[in-house]
Amino acid sequence: MLVTSRNRCAELDGASLLDLPVPGVEEALGMLAARIGRSRVEADPANARALVDACGRLPVALRVNASRLAVQPGRGLGDLLARFADERSRLTQLAIGDVAVTTSFELGHRELAPLAAQVFRNAALVPGASFSAEAVAALLPADEGLVRRALGELVADNLVQADGSGRYRYHDLLRLYAVRTLEKAQGGTDRSAAFGRLLTWYLGRTAAAMRLVYAEMVRLPLDIEPPAQPFRDDDAAMAWLNEEVDNLVAAIEEAAAGPHRARAWQLADQLRGYFFVGRDAVAWLAGGRAGLAAAEAAGDLRAQAAMHQTLGQAHWSVGHHELAAEVYARGMDAAARSGWLAGEAYLRHNLGLVHAERGRLDEAEALYRQTLEISSGPEFSHIRAVTLNDLGTMCQERGELTEAVRYFRAALEINQGAARRPSAIVNRSNLGMVLRQLEEFDAARDHLDAALRFYRTTGSRTGQMCVLDELSQMYRQLGEWFSAVETAAEALHIARELGDARSEAGVLNTLGFALLGSRAVTDARERFDESLAVSRRYGYRYFEAQAAVGVSETHLLSGAAGKAYATAQEAYGIAAGKAYRTVQADALLALARAALEMGDRHAASGHGRAARDLLETAGAPSRVRDCDALLARIAEEPAASPLG
Structure with missing residues (x-):
């Protein structure tokens, strides 16, 4: 005998139960x-x-x-x-x-116990494809254990589905039926109150998670007290965010159009750190736009400033620098008009960061120094630390390596004093980068290894990518070519996986130079060409100049000294115009080698001496020794007619 039913018929003695899934x-x-x-x-x-x-x-x-x-x-x-x-x-x-x-839906619904029927109807208020027992308990409100048992009854009656990880979902048509029954059972005011309870629960849990995952951000103050820490560690907090992020963004979008709009911008503001780590730009922008719409509808300038901050950072993360700059400027204006000094300072710093990446270093430095001036109090320590860190990065790009070390160490001191470990790790990674360039390899490796361990433990793909890039460059300096290529290739895979165009441009150059050292000239040329394309598309002038130096080197190794010289001139023009001193020195050395190959000892000597002066100022002793060796080789070559 074959018996079919929506219910599991567990009471049938001797029956073999077979669950039939929805047809494919x-x-x-x-x-x-x-x-x-x-x-x-x-x-x-x-x-x-x-x-x-x-x-x-x-x-x-x-x-x-x-x-x-x-x-x-x-x-x-x-x-x-x-x-x-x-x-x-x-x-x-x-x-x-x-x-x-x-018909069958109604029969199943009528046979439910009161709490199970209430859970079935109200779970439809949770936005997104799936939901947890905790979320339903929050919106009812009801005891979580009782809700979990009620959900078990719904699963047994095939009114909801369990996915085995503690989450539940409706069949699409059952969700529509649940919405219909909820509208019949409860008035609009009651449904709105329940949704409001859910939003408050989401906000509290998100804020608690962000205290573990990324506390170091300027955020709006909350009008609720986050719960006692519900997560055992940052891994558990991140796991919860990963599970709930689709629902959180959907909740932001739904809240933005109704009476709970403040929750929309509060949730979007809290999630900025999560998206900064994970770089999911689509969800980041969706939440930010909904939050901004809510803030504009409420006429809340401070909230508007915060949403411009989150949107600007999202645009920046995918290389839309011009748009990021426009959004940051609007945010600065809103923050200033609302009297939110911390928000204004942070937005000013971030606008400086955009200018720095577009090669407008003087404008960037001015904004950084203005940020430091208006954020002198102890409550602004995070803003001071990130600004000092980015001043260090700018000095590194200019070839002012000892100044860069000073800024990075100042930022590290602030972050370690405030027990902000993720931010301190960023500073250590950057210190490793500059100490590598100064050829203090033991100290550099200590910082970089510590950073990589941290990022692998926390699962930060962005952090891993940045450290792997630096390690590859250190391996290259040490002549460990296989490790240099392997490490850079891993970093490039992550950059492309994240859709991080800026990092992709830089890592392509790192891989290109590693391949060049391995004498894989054709592969190296392909990587440099790819970097040039990305850099020109997004306006990354530093990486464009660096890639042009790489192309020049491939021309030289291929026997095309004239092309090598012309490309090195192009690289030098970009680097000199933006005061990228280390890349400027690299371009001068490429010019010297090409000129020497073409027989112009005079031009080669002039370029080599100019490169030596820049590198000596930067404090790169082995690079200076390389210049001396090249100059000695130039002096030994017979004179020839000058170029041109």
């Missing part, structure tokens, strides 16, 4: 074709697939619509599909005669 797409299409004819399905496959999706692939829903089409052989599938465009009326459309999808 191909099976559902086959059911439709069996009723209306395969030719009609094959004649319009896109609408046929859309129709079975609209029916949720449920056999009873497919039967209803197949019956409609069977008695109207001339009717197109798209015509019937148009009736399902309005989700609110979809359940009504899924009925014909005495056959209706909702």
